[in-house]
Amino acid sequence: MNLGPHLTARRDAGASLLVPYVTGGLGDDWTDVVRAVVDAGADAVEIGIPFSDPVMDGPTIQAASVRALEAGTTPTSILGEVRTLDVGVPLAVMTYCNLVFHAGCTRFAEALHDAGVDGAILPDLPLGEIDEWADAADAAGVETVMLAAPNTTDARLDAICARSRGFLYGVSLMGITGERDSLATSAGEIARRAKAATDLPVLLGVGISTPEQAADASQVADGVVVGSALIARLLDGAGPDGAHDLVAAFRRALDGD
């Protein structure tokens, strides 16, 4: 299944898109967590391959990464488990570019494809450095999701949208991942600008912490990525059931129920 066509079809059918983030290797039951969030209404799932030095991540996802790495998680082990998932929605991997370059762009892209991963999000690989990876990903049939930030200029935003596949990831605020008390005022503005620049679905992520914030965000954006809010509960031992409940609450809020 392809990320872009699936999300676009869902959006065009009137849905607000929901993409939860799950750190690969966080607990023995992390694949059950993926199944649970899909069951609760996720339109796609972002799977984190943990990196030792995640500079775009706040304390919550850092802690999840440390826990997964200490349990012996590697990119290979995660992709091996992803291969066993047959959840009926597209999967995108989120990781840092060193793991990609270390394996080699072509090898990494083919490994993603072979594991049934549809997309890749690399927050430390900006437009100026994207070509080597993105060309390999295009060739392997993996969609590279680009990020745009509140301070991205209009000209750059156009170029980012043109290079993005699957969806456009709008960073809702100036900052790293982590829960926030309220939706940043910058969220609506970057979503509006991105919507004007592309037909790709525009999802807001980073700091979307509650179902209410998600509903607000989806007034302008096509949907949301929810990371730290879910990971914080998983770190507290919520397990697949707790993850299901939380994602279901986001789903209801986005559906206006």
Next chain:
Amino acid sequence: MTDVATSGTPATPATPAPPARGRPVTLGPPGPEPTANGRFEGFGGQFVPETLIPALEELEAEFRTAWTSDGFRAEFADLLTNYAGRPTPVTECANLSDRLGVRVLLKREDLTHTGSHKINNVLGQALLTRRMGKRRVIAETGAGQHGVATATACALFGLDCTVFMGAVDVERQALNVWRMQLLGAEVVPVQSGSRTLKDAVNDALRDWVATVESTHYCIGSVVGPHPYPWIVREFQRVVGDEARAQCLAHLGRDPDVVIACVGGGSNAIGTFTGFVDSPARLIGVEAGGLGIESGRHGASVARGVPGVLHGARSLFLQDEAGQILEAHSISAGLDYPGVGPEHAGLAAAGRAEYVSATDEVALEGFRLLSETEGIVPALEPAHAIGWLARAAGNEVPAGATVLVTMSGRGDKDAAQVAEILRLR
């Protein structure tokens, strides 16, 4: 002071009045730029979150204008001279030379204000910060020397200052923590990862992603995304440019060998840049920690593989999957699992050699220079001295003339070394 000799009163001895302020040091012309995408022999680049791109573009544009502006250069030269105490001398080490059978000269960055070469870079970046109209500066620090230098410049320029420092380093460099606080900086102990320099850079980058519009990140070495490795090298090359001229004046020729310790690589690149077009052998000394074979070291050129960390493609210590490994060194300033991209380029091109000195060898160097010359080195350049002491007569032939950059003084390390030696 007035000129009494022309006023008709009895002549006083004809000593000319000393200038109230030193004549500013002469800066070399701007040096070679990396390629347009910030590469040195393929290493470097800009691997950062999108949020940081506008700030890096602004910084590059600002530096490009400033570095060719006479006003900026004059102001920088004046600060280096009348605030930091440049030029620093080159000291001939007769006793050590006798002992080792090679002629040793030291470039004395330990004599600068705040006690290490870090002040050169920081004064330049403080001027850039002011030009960009930013009011807050963040920095990472390992040994605390860059943190102290940054806090010093921020006190001078009236800027807010936050320094990220690994919790392990906060412990082993307590004196410098206190100095930073005295200078008005906030010191944030970093609890993530190995709780040393690498993690301090991570947290500084995370802060910067959120504050980039009002804050300048004052990186302390020739690491990080383009344009930092280029900017920091240009601000540090005064070390090598001065030393080259001083060697020519004193020796009538270039030294045979030029040696500097390498953490991120700023004192080494500053030194090497002055000699890169000379016949001198360039040798960088990395942290050998408990020994290269132990796996617990900071020898990123010797044992690192190409990768991306902290915004640049360079050589890093990594495991089979590409996770960054923790470095180990007795010296907080060398305890970093990577090296600046220009060093990776110099190594690839074969223009510079990279060797390592263990903790033990560094301690030997620390004692040796103290005992023979009355100069207590920081633990970082003690690696260079310790390596030279063992290499003299073999890798460095007897009779060779060797310039070593004494990148900083040992005051900050006295308590730590005393404790290590007491426990023996």
